[in-house]
Amino acid sequence: MSAELPLLRNGQRLPLREVPELPIREFREAILRRIHEGDRLACLCADFDLRLVAVLAEDAGQALRVLSTKLDAPRYPALTPDCPQAHLFEREIAEQTGIVPEGHPWLKPVRFHLPWNGASDPWQRDGALVPGVMDFFRVEGEEVHEVAVGPVHAGVIEPGHFRFQCHGERVFHLEIALGYQHRGVEKALLGGPHPLSLKQAETACGDSSIAHAWAYCRLLEGLADVQVPARVDLVRGVALELERVANHVGDLGALSGDVGFLPTASFCGRIRGDWLNLSAEGCGSRLGRDWLRPGGLRQELEPALAARMRPRLEHAWADTKDAVELLWGAASVMIRFEAAGRVDPDRAREIGLVGVPARASGLGRDVRHDHPFGPYGTRPIPVAQAESGNVHSRAWVRWVEVGESTRFLSTALASLAESEAAPKAAPLPPLAPEHLCVSLTEGWRGEVLHLAWTDAQGRFARYKIVDPSFHNWFGLALALRGEQVSDFPLCNKSFNLSYCGHDL
Amino acid sequence: MIHILLSRWRQGYRTLPYPKALPALPERFRGRPEIHPERCPEGCRVCADACATEAITFGAAGPRIDLGRCLFCPDCAEACPEGAIEYTQEHRLATRTREDLNLDSADEYRLAAVLDGEMKRLFGRSLKLRVVSAGGCNGCEVDVNVLGTLGWDLGRFGIQYVASPRHADGLLICGPVTRNMELAVRKTYDAVPHPKMVIAVGACAIAGGPYFRQEEQLGGVASVLPVDLFIPGCPPHPLTILDGLLRLLGRLEAEGRVGA
Numbered sequence: 001m002s003a004e005l006p007l008l009r010n011g012q013r014l015p016l017r018e019v020p021e022l023p024i025r026e027f028r029e030a031i032l033r034r035i036h037e038g039d040r041l042a043c044l045c046a047d048f049d050l051r052l053v054a055v056l057a058e059d060a061g062q063a064l065r066v067l068s069t070k071l072d073a074p075r076y077p078a079l080t081p082d083c084p085q086a087h088l089f090e091r092e093i094a095e096q097t098g099i100v101p102e103g104h105p106w107l108k109p110v111r112f113h114l115p116w117n118g119a120s121d122p123w124q125r126d127g128a129l130v131p132g133v134m135d136f137f138r139v140e141g142e143e144v145h146e147v148a149v150g151p152v153h154a155g156v157i158e159p160g161h162f163r164f165q166c167h168g169e170r171v172f173h174l175e176i177a178l179g180y181q182h183r184g185v186e187k188a189l190l191g192g193p194h195p196l197s198l199k200q201a202e203t204a205c206g207d208s209s210i211a212h213a214w215a216y217c218r219l220l221e222g223l224a225d226v227q228v229p230a231r232v233d234l235v236r237g238v239a240l241e242l243e244r245v246a247n248h249v250g251d252l253g254a255l256s257g258d259v260g261f262l263p264t265a266s267f268c269g270r271i272r273g274d275w276l277n278l279s280a281e282g283c284g285s286r287l288g289r290d291w292l293r294p295g296g297l298r299q300e301l302e303p304a305l306a307a308r309m310r311p312r313l314e315h316a317w318a319d320t321k322d323a324v325e326l327l328w329g330a331a332s333v334m335i336r337f338e339a340a341g342r343v344d345p346d347r348a349r350e351i352g353l354v355g356v357p358a359r360a361s362g363l364g365r366d367v368r369h370d371h372p373f374g375p376y377g378t379r380p381i382p383v384a385q386a387e388s389g390n391v392h393s394r395a396w397v398r399w400v401e402v403g404e405s406t407r408f409l410s411t412a413l414a415s416l417a418e419s420e421a422a423p424k425a426a427p428l429p430p431l432a433p434e435h436l437c438v439s440l441t442e443g444w445r446g447e448v449l450h451l452a453w454t455d456a457q458g459r460f461a462r463y464k465i466v467d468p469s470f471h472n473w474f475g476l477a478l479a480l481r482g483e484q485v486s487d488f489p490l491c492n493k494s495f496n497l498s499y500c501g502h503d504l
Numbered sequence: 505m506i507h508i509l510l511s512r513w514r515q516g517y518r519t520l521p522y523p524k525a526l527p528a529l530p531e532r533f534r535g536r537p538e539i540h541p542e543r544c545p546e547g548c549r550v551c552a553d554a555c556a557t558e559a560i561t562f563g564a565a566g567p568r569i570d571l572g573r574c575l576f577c578p579d580c581a582e583a584c585p586e587g588a589i590e591y592t593q594e595h596r597l598a599t600r601t602r603e604d605l606n607l608d609s610a611d612e613y614r615l616a617a618v619l620d621g622e623m624k625r626l627f628g629r630s631l632k633l634r635v636v637s638a639g640g641c642n643g644c645e646v647d648v649n650v651l652g653t654l655g656w657d658l659g660r661f662g663i664q665y666v667a668s669p670r671h672a673d674g675l676l677i678c679g680p681v682t683r684n685m686e687l688a689v690r691k692t693y694d695a696v697p698h699p700k701m702v703i704a705v706g707a708c709a710i711a712g713g714p715y716f717r718q719e720e721q722l723g724g725v726a727s728v729l730p731v732d733l734f735i736p737g738c739p740p741h742p743l744t745i746l747d748g749l750l751r752l753l754g755r756l757e758a759e760g761r762v763g764a
Contacts, residue, residue: 112684113720131684151688154667156635156649158642159685180684181639184720195556199575199714206643206739263508267515269653276650277530284532287643289738290577298578299532322511329507500641503684 005030005056005065008438010371011222016434016453019053020067024076027069031056034065035083040352040365042440043451044089045464046097048117050074053462055438055451059370064438071099074119078104085352088470094122108134111179111503116187132161132177139165139172147485151180158499164485174480174488176473181503189452189463193220193294193431201450202289205467205501207247210239210288211443212465215450218373220294222437223454224428228296231422233374235301238412239282239291240374241405244444245320246275248398248405251496252324255395258490259336267323274316281309296425306416313413317406324399337392341479341491344389353475355446355468356401357495360386360393367442374441381408394494431458445469445498467501519657527743529593534576535744536594539609541566543588554583557707557716565610571597572605572710572724575738598735598748602726605710605734616733618754623699627673628753630662633703634672634696638689639682639721640713643739644706648676650742663749669693674701674732678739680708680721681728693729701732703749706739713738 008014022030034056035041042064043055050071057064069076078101079086090101091110098119101107107122112131114121123134132151139146145166151159159180165172185204189197201216202209214236221228253268276286283291283299290298301309327333343353348361358365366383368376384400386393436453446468455461476495480488520527529535544566551567552560559573560580567589569580581589596615599605604614618624637645651658652665666672669692681689693702704725707713712723725731735748750756 129684130687151685152636152669152692156637156645156652156665158637158645159688180688181637181679181682182684182720183639183680183682183715184718185715187720188715188718195554196714196717199556199577203641203643203714203738206641207646209641209643263511266654267511269650270518270655273650273653273655280530280533282532284530284534284578285576286741287646287739289575289643319515322514326507326511498642499637500639 005067008064008066009062010064010367010373010440011218011437013222013225013432013435013437014066016436019436022067022069024069024071027052027054027067028077028079030067031079032082034058035085039065041083041085041089042447043438043449043464043466044079044086044093045451045462046093046099047462048097050099052076052093052099053451055449057371059365062371064371066436066438074098075100075102077102080104084350087351087474098122109179111182113182131179134177136163136175136177137165137173143167160499164488166485169484169486171480171483171485174477176477178473178499178502181500183504185504186463186465189460192460192463198293201465204465204504205469205498206287208243208443208445208448208467208498208501210236210243210291211441211448212450213288213292214240214374215439215441215448217292217294218441219437219439219450219452220428220431222439223431223435223452225432226295226428228425229422230375231416231419232296232425234412234416235297236292237375237379238301238409238416239279239288240441240443241409242275242279242282243288245402245405245409246272246279247444248402249275249320249324251398251493252327252395254493254496255337255391255490256327256333258493259333261327261330261333264323264327267319271316271319271323274312274319278309278312278316281305281312293425295428296422300421301416302421303417303419306413310410310413310417313406313409320402324402327395334392336490337395338388338390340391340483340487341494342388342390343475343479347478348389348475351474351478352471354471355442356394356397357472357475358446359384360397361389362387365447367440367447371440375412379408379412381405391490391494433458443468445496446472465504467498467504469497469499469502472497473502518655520655522656522746529595529741529743533593533741534578534591536571536592536597536613537569537574537581537607538590538592539567539569539607540588540590541609543586545586550583550585551580551589554579557714563608565608568606568608570605570711571607571736572602572734573707573716574736575707575714577738595741595743596747597737597740597744598733598751600733602710602731602734605736616748616751619701619732619752623701624754626699627701628755631749631753632664632666632671632673633676634669634674634692635665635676635678636689636692638677638679638685638709638725640679640706640708644678644709647739647742648678648705648745651746656742656746658746661750661755669695670697672696672700674703675729676703676705677709677725678705680712680715680724682721686722686728689728702729703733703735704731705735705745706737710734710736
C-alpha cells in the first residue's frame, strides 16, 4: 500500500490527479501504517468539499507523501485515538468545515469561528461565539482547585487562556485555550495569490517572518516551476539564520530572567537588538519584512553590504558568547533548568513535536537536514540535539544552534561579499493549474509548513499553514504535569510558542 | 561572581544616548515617505495600484498616503517610474488624530500634540501602561517590548509597562482587535481607572493592517475605544514608538531632543 503513495520532495509540485484518492478506510490505514513505520503527520486538512488531505513526512528518507480521501458525508472515524498527532488537526477540520471526526476523545473548538463553508457547526453554536467558552478538564476532590489565567496576561505577551488543575501547588493538568488572535489568515489566502498574500504570509507569525515568507515563496516557485539562483538562496539563508539567532538570544535572556539571573537577562535583551539590527541592515526592517519575494529577493545583499555586516556579526557573537556562557556556570540557574518541564522522547514522538522542543527530547528533527531547502543542501548545518527533554535541554539546543548559525552566517556573508549580486528577478509566471505543493522551512521554533493546491485557473483552491506552535502547544501542557504552578513561566518560556501562528 | 563582573566590564554601559543624540538608523530604513507630485505623469496611478492596503489616494495636490494603512513596504516606490514617492529616514510619525496620518505634499505633517493640561500634569513625568495584544502578528509587541531593555531603558523617561490594568494610566494596544479579543479589550479598558488614555501601535491597530478586509477583525482600536495616540508602522521602529510616547507627554523639543 505505502509503495503506491507518490514521493514528493520539499517544494516540488505534483499534479492533483496524481494525488492518490483512497476510500476513507484505506486512507486511515495508510496513515496509521506509515506513522507506525516512523513517519510524522506534518499536516491533515480538509477542503470545503468533504475532501481530506494528509501530508506525511519521512524524515530519514527526505521524502513527503500526500494522500487524500473523499467523504460521502461530513463524518469519518477519527484518527486521534490511534494517532495522537492528529488531535488538533481533527479539531481544526471540524471547526473549519463541519466534518466530524467520530470518536475523537476531546473534540473542542480551536479558534472560535463558524465553519467557512456554511456547514452546520459541530457544537451547534449560534452566531455570537465567545472564545474560551467550552468544556475543560475538571479534577474533583478535596484539596483540588483550578487556576484560570488569561486571555490578557501580565507581560507584553499575546493572549491565551490557561486552566491549571492543581492539588496544592502541584499541577495535574494544564489545558490551553487559544484562538484570540484569529484574524482569518488561511481564509484570506483563498483564491490567491493576491497582492496582500505575501504580506499575510509574512505576518502569519511576525517573529518568524522570514520562515513563513520563505515557505510562501518556495510554494509559489514550486507551483510555477521556477528555480531561484544559488545566490538568492544564500541571502535567504542569511535572513533565516539571523532571525533564528535573534530569537534564540532573546529566549536565553528571558529564561535567565525567569529564574532571576539578571546578568544574562539584561545583556541578552540588548544583544538581541544587535542581531535584529543586522536584519534591518539587510532589508530595512528589524523583523525581515519585505526581504524576500516570490522568484527572488526584494533586497539583495550586495557584496559591499555583506562585507560591512561581517565585523558587526563577529561583534554581536562575541557579546552573545560572553553573556550566555555566564548562564551555564551558574549552579543556581542549572538546578532550576534541570528540574523543570520534562517531556520524554516517547511522548514527544507520539504527539508529533517539532523544532527545538523535539530536538531537546532527543528527536533529531530539523527540516534543514531532513528535507533540505535553499542553501542547506550544499552548506549543511549540524542538527543540535539534547536528550533530557527538560528546560535545560531546550535552552541548550538553542545555544548550540546560535553557535552553528553564526558559523553559517560568517561563511555565507564572506561568500556573498565575493560574488556578484543577482539581477532583479522577473515576475513569477502563472501558477500551474490543478497542482499541489508542500513547502517546508525550519523556522527558529521549528517546522513551518505551507501547503496549497490550485484550481483550474491556477488560483489557490486551498492554502494551509502549519506553524510549529500548532504541533507544540500540547507539548507544553505535558511538560507541566506534576510540576509547580510557579514553574509555568519557566516552562512556557522554554517552549516560547506563538499564539498568532497557532490562531492564524 | 568574578565572571559576572568581568562580563559587566566587557559589555560596558550601552544604553543609547538617545536624549542627546539620535541613534543611527540602518541605511535601508523606511521612515516617513516624501511625495513629489510634480514628477507624476498626467493620469498616472501606478503607485495606488501597487499598494496592497489601498493606502494611496489622489487629491488636488497629487498622491496622498494614509500612513495608518501604510505597511512601509516599498511597493509604491518601486512601482513609480518617476520616483515620485521616496522613503526618508524620518522616524517621527505619531499623531493625535486618525486624519493627521494622511500625508500629502501640500500640508505639513502634524506630529502628535502634547496632552491637555490636567492629563499632562498627571502623566507627564510618570506613565504606566498596560500593553494589550489584540490579534496582530506579535511584531509590534516585539518592538514595544524592546523599549524596556537596557538599550532603550524606557524607565528613565518615567514610562513603564505594568501587569494589571488597575495599576495603569492607559492601554497600549497592538493588533487590529479581532472579534475574539473585543470583549477582553473592553474589559481591560474598563478596569483602568480614570483619567486614562489609549495608544494604538502599528498598522493593524490603526486600520487592520494586512487583514483590513477580514471579517474576523474589527479594523483597529478606534472601532472599540477612543484613541489618544496613533503610532504607524508595520511594525513601527522602537525609536518611532518612543518618539510618539515622549511627544504625547510633552517631553520632546522641536528636533526630537528630550526636554526637561
